[in-house]
Amino acid sequence: MRDKILFEITQLCHKYSIISEEEKCLDALKRLEDYGFNSVDFLKLIAGIEETYGFDFEDEDLVPERFKTIGDFVDYILVRIN
Numbered sequence: 272m273r274d275k276i277l278f279e280i281t282q283l284c285h286k287y288s289i290i291s292e293e294e295k296c297l298d299a300l301k302r303l304e305d306y307g308f309n310s311v312d313f314l315k316l317i318a319g320i321e322e323t324y325g326f327d328f329e330d331e332d333l334v335p336e337r338f339k340t341i342g343d344f345v346d347y348i349l350v351r352i353n
């Protein structure tokens with residue numbers, strides 16, 4: 272399930288042009304800023320995750336400090352959908 276979510280997040284990042292198509296799969300441990308994420312990219316990814324998985328992020332979680340890596344998003348999604 273974890274790999275599937277990681278792949279889906281990668282697809283969202285391609286869809287919103289956050290990363291280039293050359294990045295085939297994101298590294299769950301790599302820091303977001305290493306991919307060039309900025310605050311707008313962060314919000315685009317949040318919106319895409321909410322739409323894809325059918326839940327809203329808790330307001331207190333909507334801070335970049337909560338999600339330092341792609342793996343942090345994967346972990347959050349796993350908790351929310353289980």
